[in-house]
Amino acid sequence: MKTPCLRLRIFLILFLSFFITACLKTPEMPDRSEISTGYDLQEIPVDISLGGLFFLDEQKGWATGNKGVILHTKDGGKNWLVQETGTEMLLVSIFFVNEKLGWAVGDSGLIAHTKDGGLTWGPQGSGVEKDLTHIFFLNEKQGWVTGVKGILLSTDDGGLRWTRVKGDSQMTMNQILFTSADKGWIVAQKGKLLYTENGGKNWALRKIDTVIDLLKIDFVNDKVGWIVGSAGLVLKTVDGGKSWFRQKSGVSSLFAGLSFVDENTGWLVGAGGMVLRTRDGGESWEQQTTGTLQFLTAVHFSDEKRGWITGTKQTLLYTETGGEAPPSENSSEPAVSVLEQENPSS
Template identity: 30%
Template sequence: MIPRRLLQAGVLSILAAFRAAPLSASWTPAASGVSTDLNSVFFIDSDRGWIAGDSGVVLRTTDGGATWTRMTTGTSTHLNSVHFVNSSTGLAVGNDGLVLKSTDSGSSWTGQNSGVTDNLTGVVWADASTAYICGQLGRIKRTTDGGASWANQNSGVVETLNAIYFVGTSTGWAVGNAGTALRADDGASWNAADPGTSNDLHDVFFVSASTGWIAGESGVVSKSTGSGSSYQSLYSTSTTFNAVHFVSTAVGYFAGNSGAILKSTDSGTSFTVERSLTSNHLNGIFFPSAALGIAVGDSGTIVREGTASSSPEAEVPPQGSLKAVNNLFNPAKGESVQIRYAIVNSGKVTVRVYTPQGRLVKTLIDEQRTAGSYSDLSWNGSNGIGETVASGIYLVHIEGPRFSQTRKIAVVR
């Protein structure tokens, strides 16, 4: 057995390394309340957003992704994509030709007649009445009456199309399996483009009619500056990327398998690897502002970077605090970590323990609390079924009203 003093020294060295080499982003887990795969995320502003997932799941947030509430969709069919044109009106699409529409910010959804039964994978609004959907068999359809009726468009391909995106009412792109890349300049006529790969393509995003990016299987991280007629590979990796979103021409993110997140601040010339705190596949990513991002993935995974603010230029005072006392402890000796926290606003508070990979170890509290300071919480090193966890680094994470924070602790046995 390793002497405790040596193990303690090792753990302390890990903690020191964390402190000495801070990561470029602070992604933290957020509770989804579901265990199904989450496939798509979209925000209309820094506060209001929606997530679509398997088994008919739609989640909504009104506080920048700090908390999420499940909406009633009336279906158990897998939903693959969600998009809102304003704070009230949105569309979600899924398997078996399912199209749902909401006109009350996602509180309720009604089915629309898509005219197909094959799986639909992507949806995007072009303006208040015009939207596009894509899916299996090279399917592209357009509505000009807000989703009441859908007309077929000739994509010229039979491969599954996985994503569709528009800038304005007429300029659009779609990508799919076997290196399928399409572009339309008039919102109706689709032409083949050269993505520079035959790998499956999973997502497309453009910041203007000329500049955009695609993400895909086995390391596809590529950019176009020619309106999507051709793409240039940006990054060498074997990781599959499922989603891409750019906040501006310069700053953007790719999310993919095994919790991978890449960030670029120079339009894709170079990338840094972000630490997402999850090993689950990430299927969607969205940044409503440069200060706030949400990524979603398998098994109900939500990870969040930054904080929401309806006034980004204003100084926002801290809305709470979290402190771990005796954060290096040995459960075998009856020791525990004391968790002290404070919240400025009354509301729901959750405190959970995670592994560094983002796996939930235990929920310590999940209830309403009034504003104030609390010191009645502790963790004795056990997981959700009462087993003592292994030695190593763990994360205590709090989500409160307009407040979230994470602290590292170490278990030594």
């Protein structure tokens, strides 16, 4: 049985070695009113940590957390309401295919499903008891779930039946993403990257030059994508994943989430309130002030300006400026990138 402390651990990827718990103390930040930041802290009605984050459009979004909590907004995060799930288990990932049909996954093989936009949630039988890490649906019928110990589940009937995909791997699979009906990706621990080109019927390893845990993946089109992981890892592809090359993030922090809106503009989030933004496709990164030192677990931007970030201890940030802070009254100099800060002579 999990201890109350472990039940507070939050986010989807870290079934590896990191557990972010409400028991851990975070260094105190100055009052937010004294900090120049482009992010507002949105109020949520429960005292939980948040991990899963999904927006269907600029107005409708969901966030998941510990204690079985799912939050929903219909107004772009101005107001968040609790949706009852009937469980106290940690929920780490959530996905909707439209305003009505959605799924969430979490501890001990839990898959929750809604047919009414989250007004009611009910369980679906996963057939496993291990922790699940991520869920993705191609459409109303075809979906996938990843988990620890090599768990990979698929459904072709909206979750009425979940089938375990056979494989020899015991590695933790952290996220699954399909860029088309045929082509999909799974990022996993120890630098393992799986891909399919036939809709998940077969999966193969794509060799990349790292043994660092891969935690999140995002594509902006069928050619250009990024992977982030622990130890400040950022990988990029420009040929649809045939090859991956490393980009310098300028930090050694663990990245828990990423969101790109086009081939140039994207954000990374992670430990210690870290947010990095690029406007040149990852060639350089600038650190943004968030006003928090909490662990940031997920990020979603709908365009170059509007974005949301979740984190531990009631952290839900929102920006309408792309994360840019208001101009300082006593300085007109532009923000300096992380790499420029670390290499002043370059």
